[in-house]
Amino acid sequence: MLLPWSISPTWGAKSLNECREILGATGREHGGACWGVINERWSQILYGFYPEELRWRPTLTFFLLFVAMIPILFNMISRRMNWLLLVLVLFGASFAVENSALMVVVKIVLGLSLAYLAYTVVKTDRDDRAEQIKEGAKRLPNPLYFTAIYVFLMPWLLWGGSIWSPVAAALGFLVGWLAFRLLAPIAGNLASLILAVIAAGVWWLLLIGPFTGLMNGLAPIGLIPVESRLFGGMLLSLTIGVVAIAASLPLGIVLALGRKSDLLIVKWLSVGFIEFIRGVPLITLLFVASMLLNIFMPPGTDFDIILRVIIMATLFASAYMAEVVRGGLAALPTGQYEAADALGLDYWKAQRLVIMPQALKISIPGIVSTFIGLFKDTTLVSIIGLLDPIGLSSTIRADLAWNGIVWELYGFIALLFFIFTFLMSRYSMYLERRLRTDHS
Amino acid sequence: ATLDDVKARGTLNCGVSTGLPGFSSADESGHWEGFDVAVCRAVAAAVLGDPEAVEFVPTTGKTRFTALASGEIDLLARNTTWTLSRDVDLKFEFVGVNYYDGQGFLVPKELGVTSAKELDGATVCIQTGTTTELNLADFFRANNISYEPVPIETNTEARQQYIAGACDAYTTDASGLAASRATFEDPTAHVILPEIISKEPLGPLVRHGDNAWGDIARWTLNALIAAEEYGITSTNIDEMLAGTDNPEINRILGTEGNLGEMLGLDADWAVRAIKAGGNYGEIFAKNIGEDTTIGLARGLNAQWKDGGILYSMPFR
C-alpha cells in the first residue's frame, strides 16, 4: 500500500493540482504521493529562509563541526588524519566561493598543505612509528585547538558579521587566562581565579565594544550578516541542538560538581536547579523563552527569539548534562581522587587533569543521547512559532499551491530526523560497547 | 523611540501569521506575500524607503502579543481583532482597520444546514488563542444549543480536519473561511452560513506608549485607503506627483504642505508606501480579491463612497 503510493511520477509538479492532473493522466485518481513539494521545498526544509547564495556557510559549518568533533568522538584517528580532514573540508569549501584573487591564493595554500599532509600521512603509516617517537619527531598540534577555535568560528560563519566580534569574545578567555597566569604566583590559586573571572568579565562587558570598533576601523573583515529569523528547518534544529549542547557542557559540569560537593548550600542550589528543570516539560521552558525571558531581563534588552530559545534549551540540556556527568564521575574509582591528592594536585587541577578527562570520556555516550533527545525536542519550537521542519511544514501548506499536502512533508521530515538520530545513536552504542571492553 | 530604533536597525520587524493563504505566506525562497504583509511593506517603504527592508516574524495566535509587548516586533500585522480589552488591558494600540471581518461558519453543502442555529450537536473546528472561541461560546450559549469545540492551532490543520469530515463546521473570520474554501478541491461543495456572529475589525497594532510610531503606522494605512479613494495607484502615481488640482492628493503625495515632516518622515513617505504594493484597492485585488483564488468580494471593505465602510481620515 505504501510502496505504490510512494512511487509516483510527480517529482516535477509545481502544485498540488498539477499533481492531481499528473496522477489523473496516469489513471491513478486516488493515491499517489505528490513529490513536487519536496522537489520544490527540500532546500527550504533544510535551510529555512537562509539566503540561498550564502547557504554554503551553514553547510561548511556543519562539515567543520564534524571535523571539530573528531578528536573527541573518535580517538583512534591520528592527529595527522584529523588535520588532513580539516584542510580537505576547507579546500572543498573554497570552491563554493566565487573566485577572487585572494581566493586563488587561499586555494593554492590549502592545496599545498593538503598535499603535504597527505604525504606525511602516507609516510608515517609506512615508517615505524616507534622509531619516530624515539627520535622525538615533531607532532602536529593537538586538533583540540581547532575544536576550541571552532566554538567561536561557528557562530561567526552562521550569523556572519564582523570577524572581530568572535575574536574579541575569544580574547576574553585569553585575558582571563593571562590574568590567572600572572596572578597565581602572587595571589594564590583561588584568589587569582576569581580575579581572572573578573578580568574576563570586565573585558567582555566594557572593553569589547571599543576593541571591535577599533579593529573594524582598522581591518573591516567580515561576512554578510544573517538574521536569526532566517534560520529555519533542519538548520534551525541543528543550530539550537549543537549550540545548546556545547554551551550546556560547562554548565552541566559545574552543576554536577555542585551536586557532588559537600558544601551544603552549593549542593542544594544545584539539586534544586537540576530537579526543577527536569521536572517541567520543555515546552513550558519554551513558553518562558517566547513570552517571559525578555521580562526577566533589564528593560530594553531584546534578545531575538532564537537566542532566547537557545538560552532556555541550554538550561534545559545542562540539567540533563549534569546528571550524565555525575554518572561519569560516579564511575571513577576513588583511588583516582586520592592519587591526585597525594601527588599534590589541588581540587581544580585534579578535576581538570585527572578527573574530568576520564569522567567526560565515560560520559560521551550519555552526552550523545542527551544531544539526540535535545535535537528531537527542538521540533517543539514550532509550537512557539519558529520555523523548524515541522513549523515549516505548516508554512508550506499555507502556500496556495501546496495547501492540503500532509504525508509527503511529514514523511520527508521524519526521514531526515531518522537519518540523523539513527546514525548518532548507532555511534553512541558503538562507544558504549568500546568503553565496556576498554574497562575490562 | 521605535522610529529611531527602526531607522538605526535599517529594517522593520513585522509580526505576521505563520501562514494564512492570501494574508501572509512565504514562498520557497522565503519571500513573504499577502494582504497583511503588504501593510508591513508599506510602512517599511514609508519609514525606510525600501519595501523589502522588513524582517517578517511569523507568530501564532499565542505568541503574537508577547512578541509585540516585548519589543521583538515593531508592528503586528496579523488578522488581529480590535477589542477593548486588547486595547486597554493588553496595552496595545490599534492603528486602524485594514479588514472589516466577522466570524462565520463554513459547512459542507451536503449537510443541508442553512443556518448556524441548526448546528445543535455539531462538531466545530476553531482556532485557539483568538477571539473566535469566546464568540463561539457566547453564540451557542445565547441560542441555547450545544456544540463540540475542536481547538486547533493553525489554519492549515483546521482545514485538514474540516475536509476530512472530522468537524462538521469550521468557524473563523469569514475572510479566512473564504480563503480556505477557495483552495478546496471543490469549493462549490461548501457554503458559508449567513450568520456572522461577531464584528471582527482586523487591523495592525503597535505597543502603547509610543504615539509617534503609532501615528506613522496609522497614517500609512490611511494613506493606502485614501489613495484608493482619490484614485492614486502605483501606476499613475508618478504622473500625479507632477501636481494635481486636488489639494488633498497633493498633501498626501507631499507636494503640498508638510504632513510628512509632522510625522517625522520626509515629504514623499506616502508615495513610497503606495508604490510598495499599490493602494488599498490594488493590494486587496492582488492578494485576496475576486480574481485571486481566494476570491473575496469587497463587501464592507469597499470605500464609503461605494457602499462600504472604508473611510480614511482626512489628510490635513
Next chain:
Amino acid sequence: MAQTQTDREIDRSHMHVSDQVAIEITDMNKWFGSFHVLRDINLTVYEGERIVICGPSGSGKSTLIRCINRLEEHQTGSIVVDGIELTSDLKNVDKVRSEVGMVFQHFNLFPHLTVLENLTLAPIWVRKVPRKEAEETAMHFLEKVKIPEQARKFPGQLSGGQQQRVAIARSLCMKPRIMLFDEPTSALDPEMIKEVLDTMIELAEEGMTMLCVTHEMGFAEKVANRVIFMDAGQIVEQNEPTEFFNNPQSERTKLFLSQIL
C-alpha cells in the same frame, strides 16, 4: 614467601638512623563518626628510616599512613612532617604532599594518560618544571624501575607489577623525601610481587625514608629498621626486625605472627 626474597644483600651500613626527625606524630587520635580508628598514636620517624607497619585487617594501618599526607584528617594530637604541622591550613597540606610520595594498593595510575604523562603530570603542574626536564626525570626513574621501554604505553596495557612500578616511579618524580606504601604488593599475582619488592629494596638502599604497610615479612626482615605492629587502632609493639620476629613481646603480636608466617 620464599620467592619474594632477593639474593642481593642490603648495605646495612646505611641503616644507621640519622637524628633528623622526618615525621613526628604526637598523641594523635582519629574517629570515623563514632568509631575510634586510631588511638593515642605516638611515632617518631627519623630521616632515612625504613619502617614496616603490620597488623590485622582493620587495625588502622592504612588510616595511619593516610593521615600522614592528610588524605584523612586527624582530630586530636599533632602530626609534623618535615617540620610542617598538618593543620587545616591548606598551604601546609600542599607543602607536605609535595614532600611525601604515596603508593597505593591498587596503583591508581591515571588510565587516560600514557606512562610518561602519568609521571610528568605532577612535576609540571605542581612543581612547575618545564616539560622537557620533567620528561627527562621521568625517563630516569622509569629506567630505575626497569621499564623505560613502556613510556609511551597506557597503564591499561601493562601488567600489574609493571603498573605498580610505574606508580612508584610516579611518586619518585616529585622527588619526595618520604615515601608511603600502602600494601603495594597485595593486589598483585605472586610472580609480580617480586619485581615490585626489588624496586622497593633498591629505594631502601638509597636511603629513602620509607613507611610501608605490608605483610611481606621477608621484605621487612631484609630492609626495615623497625617493624611496627598495630592492632585495634593502637601501636602495640615496635622493634628492630630480627627482635620483632624472633622475640615478640605481646600476646597479640605472637598470635598475629603465628598466623601469617
Next chain:
Amino acid sequence: MAQTQTDREIDRSHMHVSDQVAIEITDMNKWFGSFHVLRDINLTVYEGERIVICGPSGSGKSTLIRCINRLEEHQTGSIVVDGIELTSDLKNVDKVRSEVGMVFQHFNLFPHLTVLENLTLAPIWVRKVPRKEAEETAMHFLEKVKIPEQARKFPGQLSGGQQQRVAIARSLCMKPRIMLFDEPTSALDPEMIKEVLDTMIELAEEGMTMLCVTHEMGFAEKVANRVIFMDAGQIVEQNEPTEFFNNPQSERTKLFLSQIL
C-alpha cells in the same frame, strides 16, 4: 601455592574406586558453530572418584563438565550420568541435574536472596521439600562450610571465599551424588582460596564423586584419584596424581606442567 596446602592427611583408604559407574562418556564430540571444541571424548568416572581436570586455557575443560549437566548440548556420542542418558528429553535432563551439583568460578549466587534462601530455593521448588526441612538441611550444610552465622545475610555482604562456600553448600543442599567444580578458586584472593579448598577436601573425605577443573596442583596431589590433562579439545593424558606430576608422558603435558608448577 604453598599456603594452599593443609596439614590434615586425607584418608586414602576411601580412594579405592568402586566399580559402580557414575558418568560414562563415549565418543563425544561438540562443536560451537564450526569450531570443534571437544573431540572424541571418552571418559568413565566411577562412583566416589575424585578427578581433577587441567589444561591450558581454551582447551575445553569448562565445556566438558558443562556438557555433563547439559548446560551445553553435545552433538555426537553419548553421555550417561548415573544410568540416565542425556538426550534432548527434558525429563532426563531434569533428573540428571538434580543428581549433579555444580559450582562455578564466579559463584553465581542469587544476589536478591539471603544465603538461606539461596540454599533452600531449589530444594523447595525442585525437590518439593517443606520449607522447615529445607532450612534445617541448609543450616546443616552451612555449618559444614563453617559459616552458619551468615545465613541471614545477602551474598553481596560476604567475602569471596564465603560466597564460594555458600555456593558449594547450595549445591550440596540438593543432595547430589556427583559434584562438578569449574575453577572454584580462580576468582578468589589467595587468603580465601584456602578456606574453599578446605571445604572441598572435606567433601572429598566423605567420598563424594567429584570432577574438578582447577589449577591448584596442591589440591590435585592431595585428593585426586586421577588427573586428566586436556588440550585442544582432547583428553591428552590421564593418570594417578603422583605419576602424572612426576612422570608426565606427553610433551604437551610436560610443557604445561613446567609452566604452572
Next chain:
Amino acid sequence: MTTMTDPHRESFRLSMLLYDSRYRSMTIQIVALIGFLTLIGWLFNNTAQNLADLGKEPSFRFLGEAAGYDINQMLVEYNNQDTHLRAAFVGVLNTLLVAVLGCLAATIVGVLIGVLRLSNNWIVSRLMTIYVEMFRNVPVLLWIVFTMAVLIETLPAPRDFRGDDPSATMYLWDTVAFTNRGFYIPEPLFTRSLGDIHLFGDAMLRFNLSLDLIAIASTLLAGILISGLFKKRADRVQEATGLRPKTWYWRLGVVFLPTIAVLMILGLNWGHPELKGFNFQGGTYMRNSLIALWLALSLYTAAFIAEIVRGGILAISKGQTEAAAALGLRNRRIMSLVILPQALRVIIPPLISQYLNLTKNSSLAIAVGYMDLTGTLMGITANQTGRELETVLIGMLIYLTISLAISAVMNAYNNRVKLRER
C-alpha cells in the same frame, strides 16, 4: 566525637578564609549564596520593572474570573461560565488522564516488544528492532501530528455512516464506531444505579463520584484481597508439605464472581452509540485528539521501555540462569524466581523516568488540540487574559509537583529493593 583542639591557637587571619579548610568551605558557600541571591534579586527587579512598564502588576485575580471558553473533554463538569481556575483543573485532570493511560499502554507494549526483541526467532526480533529504531529516532511531536493525521485522513467521518448505503459501518453488532472524530464505544449504564455523591460542594475542586463505581471497585478489591489469601494458604501448604496445591480457579472465581454479581444487582446494561444529528450520541466517546496523543505517546515511549526491559533482562548475567538451571529449576521458575526479581530492580528506575518523560511530553497535547493543562491554563487562559507570567508559573509548578511525586515513588522503591552489599 571530640572537639577540635588546635595546639597553636593561631589568631584569625583574613587569608584563612581562603586557605584554611575550616573556613574555606564556608567562604565559598557564602559567596555562592550571595551570588545566587543577587541573581534572583536582579531577575525580580527586572521583572517588576518590566511589568510596571507594561502596566501589568502580577496578580492572580484572573483565576477567579469567568473563563468564557468551552473545553470539549472534561472529566468533571464545567461550562464556559466557570472560572479560569476550574478550567485549569479540568486541564490538569486531562493531563493526568492521558498520562495514566499512556503509561499503562506504553508499559504493556514496551514489555512485549522488549521481550520479543530477545526472541530467538530472527524475523520477530528484527521486526521489533525496526519498531524500536523507527519510533526512537523520530521526534515525538512528529509522531503525534502524524498519528493525528492518520486518524483524520484514514478513518471515515460520521457522515459516512449516514444514508441508505453508507460507505462506512459500525463494528461488533453495531456497538462500536470508529470515526475520524474519535471512537464511540458502548457505555455501562445501571438501571438500579446508586447515584452520585458530590464532593467539595461548590469549591473549585468539586466533582461527582459515582457510587456504582465505588461499589464495583470495592468488590473487585475485596476479591483480589481474598485471592491473595488463597495464595498465602498455598504458600503455607507448600512450606509444610513441600507440595503446592493448585488454586488458580479459586482465585479467579473469588475475583470475578462477586463482581459480576454486583454488576447484575446494579442492573448493568450497555448504552450503545447511535448516529443522531451530526454525531454519534450515547456510549463513551474518545476524542481523536486523546487517541492520537495516547497512541503516539505510548508507542513512542514503548520503544524506550522495550530497550530498558531488554537491557534489564540482559543485565542479569548468564551465570544466574546457568546456576539456576544447574540446580534443576525449570525455565518458568528460573524466570519467576531468579531473573525477574533481579531484572525488575534494574528496570524499574529507568522505567519510572520514562513515565516522567511521558507525562512531560503529554504537554505536546497542544499540537492536536487536546485540552490539557498546557492547552487550558498556559494556552487559552494565558492568551485571553494576557497573564503569561502567572499562568506559566502556575503551570510549571503543577508539572513540577507531578514530576516530584513520581520521582518520590521512584526513590522510595529504589531504596526498598536495593541489593545489599558490603
